[in-house]
Amino acid sequence: MSPRTEQQFQEIRENKREQILEAALKCFSTNGYYKASIAEIAKEAGISKGLIYNYFESKDVILKELVWGVYEEFFKRFEFPKDLVMTEECFVSYINISIDIVADDPNRFKLYFALFTQPHIMDLFKADLMQKMEPFILMFLNYYTEKGYENPMAMMRFVSAAIDGVQMHIMLDKENFPVEDVRKILLKMFV
Amino acid sequence: MSPRTEQQFQEIRENKREQILEAALKCFSTNGYYKASIAEIAKEAGISKGLIYNYFESKDVILKELVWGVYEEFFKRFEFPKDLVMTEECFVSYINISIDIVADDPNRFKLYFALFTQPHIMDLFKADLMQKMEPFILMFLNYYTEKGYENPMAMMRFVSAAIDGVQMHIMLDKENFPVEDVRKILLKMFV
Amino acid sequence: MSPRTEQQFQEIRENKREQILEAALKCFSTNGYYKASIAEIAKEAGISKGLIYNYFESKDVILKELVWGVYEEFFKRFEFPKDLVMTEECFVSYINISIDIVADDPNRFKLYFALFTQPHIMDLFKADLMQKMEPFILMFLNYYTEKGYENPMAMMRFVSAAIDGVQMHIMLDKENFPVEDVRKILLKMFV
Amino acid sequence: MSPRTEQQFQEIRENKREQILEAALKCFSTNGYYKASIAEIAKEAGISKGLIYNYFESKDVILKELVWGVYEEFFKRFEFPKDLVMTEECFVSYINISIDIVADDPNRFKLYFALFTQPHIMDLFKADLMQKMEPFILMFLNYYTEKGYENPMAMMRFVSAAIDGVQMHIMLDKENFPVEDVRKILLKMFV
DNA sequence: TATGAATGAGATTTCATTCAT
DNA sequence: GATGAATGAAATCTCATTCAT
Incomplete structure (x- = not known):
């Protein structure tokens, strides 16, 4: 099968980014920045911990973006x-x-x-x-x-x-x- | 030396308490609650980590008191x-x-x-x-x-x-x- | 365009292999085996991470070949x-x-x-x-x-x-x- | 009971340091620096992972010392x-x-x-x-x-x-x- | 063939708290 | 009361590898 097009990847990335930011916002709001863990955010977003680092280079950066x-x-x-x-x-x-x-x-x-x-x-x-x-x-x-x-x-x-x-x-x-x-x-x- | 009276002990305890609270305030202010560690507070107060737990049952409690x-x-x-x-x-x-x-x-x-x-x-x-x-x-x-x-x-x-x-x-x-x-x-x- | 012959395919594969090995050599030399990541090698070779596994079954094997x-x-x-x-x-x-x-x-x-x-x-x-x-x-x-x-x-x-x-x-x-x-x-x- | 004297602490630290370095040497030799984990070194030394960081600020530093x-x-x-x-x-x-x-x-x-x-x-x-x-x-x-x-x-x-x-x-x-x-x-x- | 998103196991590190002395 | 060595749980982050497309 042919690989996804550049545009398809763009879309996936865009959506997932939003998904992660939303989850992070929810977790940070509920528990505060420090008590909210990456694991929790990942769970909330329904993805693996590792994937978050595919989109954001650190927890700090997620906060920054928000x-x-x-x-x-x-x-x-x-x-x-x-x-x-x-x-x-x-x-x-x-x-x-x-x-x-x-x-x-x-x-x-x-x-x-x-x-x-x-x-x-x-x-x-x-x-x-x-x-x-x-x-x-x-x-x-x-x-x-x-x-x-x-x-x-x-x-x-x-x-x-x-x-x-x-x-x-x-x-x-x-x-x-x-x-x-x-x-x-x-x-x-x-x- | 004569043994200290009950009241003297009380005073010592009270002073040490204040000393710890002051140190904690300084550390919390400088680094924020989560970044400030008990080790740091102890150092600032010039006492050992362990002693802090003799006066406060947890880090949370110190914050509460403050x-x-x-x-x-x-x-x-x-x-x-x-x-x-x-x-x-x-x-x-x-x-x-x-x-x-x-x-x-x-x-x-x-x-x-x-x-x-x-x-x-x-x-x-x-x-x-x-x-x-x-x-x-x-x-x-x-x-x-x-x-x-x-x-x-x-x-x-x-x-x-x-x-x-x-x-x-x-x-x-x-x-x-x-x-x-x-x-x-x-x-x-x-x- | 005519479909490529079997031999042409072989050649392409062989070239890609060399390309990967060269990239890996460069990365291993620069950063050492453990610090060099597959992602880095892929980037250096100008291909995707996934493709490397089409040519070599593991990172260890790349080293072995080199x-x-x-x-x-x-x-x-x-x-x-x-x-x-x-x-x-x-x-x-x-x-x-x-x-x-x-x-x-x-x-x-x-x-x-x-x-x-x-x-x-x-x-x-x-x-x-x-x-x-x-x-x-x-x-x-x-x-x-x-x-x-x-x-x-x-x-x-x-x-x-x-x-x-x-x-x-x-x-x-x-x-x-x-x-x-x-x-x-x-x-x-x-x- | 009275606390340990300064010298007793010195001794404990000195011994434990050696113990850790010895364990690390064994692990590094057996598995190489990167494959040897802090967990493994701790186990070999018969202590907890955390304690290692009481003596050495990082894995790199242990290697350096050795x-x-x-x-x-x-x-x-x-x-x-x-x-x-x-x-x-x-x-x-x-x-x-x-x-x-x-x-x-x-x-x-x-x-x-x-x-x-x-x-x-x-x-x-x-x-x-x-x-x-x-x-x-x-x-x-x-x-x-x-x-x-x-x-x-x-x-x-x-x-x-x-x-x-x-x-x-x-x-x-x-x-x-x-x-x-x-x-x-x-x-x-x-x- | 080719892509890169996604996973998951595991690594290093931190630190509040306990405890023997 | 006082010490700091020791623990252990949890956190952040990395990365080889897989897989849907």
Whole structure:
């Protein structure tokens, strides 16, 4: 019989990759990164341990990919304003996306949060993260400066913190958290 | 030399306990709970591995104690209002303590946060945590109800989230975070 | 296109075999037998892992073939004297071939040497090797007996060892080893 | 009960170290470095796998220690001549020690030889080895220069090679190799 | 013939915990 | 109370080999 075509292999790989990432997400969410073992992920994905290493070179890398997914999702949804000047419309969009991205997939977001408490994992991202966040910081700073706030830097830091806090609460207790009502409060207070 | 009294023994034990907890805090903060080993903690504390088990029955328990410390510190500082009715003064105090407790010891607080991303550790606390937090929830709910807020529940959740967010940012970047300015904003906005 | 003839198929197979052996030789030489993986060899040969097993039944067998190549090369070059009586001319030829065979392809020779330190690999050859070497041993023994040496057996063992030593040094450091000068010394001393 | 004294621990460690090294030597000799597993070494030593890592940080390190043993043994036995000028007496001693060191412990010597065929292992030593050998090279070179040899460099290389070859043969077949007779030949021919 | 995904056994290594002293 | 050697279970990762296509 003839071997599979290049494209068939591509498809298999693509699918299996997703399958593994999904399984890993589930395991990491259930047990945390360290307690979740490769064996468990393999079982969850219905494949052998060895195969995972055909797709990802280490456990760290799997985590990395999952976390990057959060960023990518954000940047896919968020449209940067022209000239990097933040408009009200853009701010609204920022808040909405920040909320939606967590509400849509709290588990994946949990991984993102794990970064901040686990130095070993944090190290994997720190540099990239800083760089990505810089433009936002500047835009918010300008926004509150223009609005005539007394202390725009503090306001910016506070708003960032508050949004992160909301994200965290949604992540921890999506069922009971009044997402829509809080969204309204956020928009009213900060924009 | 005369044999030590019972009380002297107690003191020695208590000091050694503190010594171990301090070492553990340092190691957990530096490397994260899982990467920090008992051997490392023992070395940091200047004692043998075995002795640690004379004071704590497991690594988990050490973490537990450290995290409980955060609560205890909070409840030591916070004076509950009479009748559990939150006054403005009391609210101010709540916010101030919430901020100070992090700013005074960000590393210890990091452990507290780690809870929320590591299910295994979370399980150690969940029940107790819920119970402790309930009175606050009710007080804040009443507070905003009395103030005539349209949606006091949402407001309460938002405020909690925002405070947590601020705590997180202080924890991550105490050096640069404008703690005092943000404290003012918090008080102005929420009380 | 006309279908390939049986002979053409044979040729293709033979070429592919050589291609694999060459790749394996390169990998084994670079990384050693155990560190070199089938995947690596396949990549080096520009084929798939699976195909290797179409030509060789195991990694061990590839090594075997490579090592046998060293013997075969030797026996292809060396012409046994009539009656298995060693003449001076024949001795000279033996020494020359022994040197040339290493100098021409030190890497392949390295595999041959590896045998002697890796019992697992040694086992693959021991019996055959002994048998092949016997006639030489007898010829050298006679040679030195006839020359009137006091202890021909010891002399024979010494000469074998010295030649092996020279081979080893050429193998390890062909660039700097004064092959031709040492060849002269060998011939002068032993023949 | 009181804990063991520092010295008691020292003793335990020293003994266990030797025990492990001995077991490792046996396993490496029997099966070769790669086929010999830590599990096997532990079993041979009558201890748990884990304990080995209490004494040696990796399998590589165990090998390293064993091989260093060969050098150390040599340098312990060999007394460098004054001014690094080789005398006949010193040369005799060099040859004798070279032979004895193998004959006394062929298995350990096998490890030393393994270096030359396994790049991964070779890398662990190359630099150190080169440095250690340099003085000998110079001394031999001078020796044959002074004796008026036509090509002292080639002679030196040849002698080194021959001695190595003899060592190899002793290592492979100590039972049948006429060590004493060959020793005599070596001394007569080279000194 | 040819491909590379998939397996599974086994390797090294780590480390919380126990225990004899 | 104190020590650190010792254990043993489990984790990550590797890789020769098989097999569906």
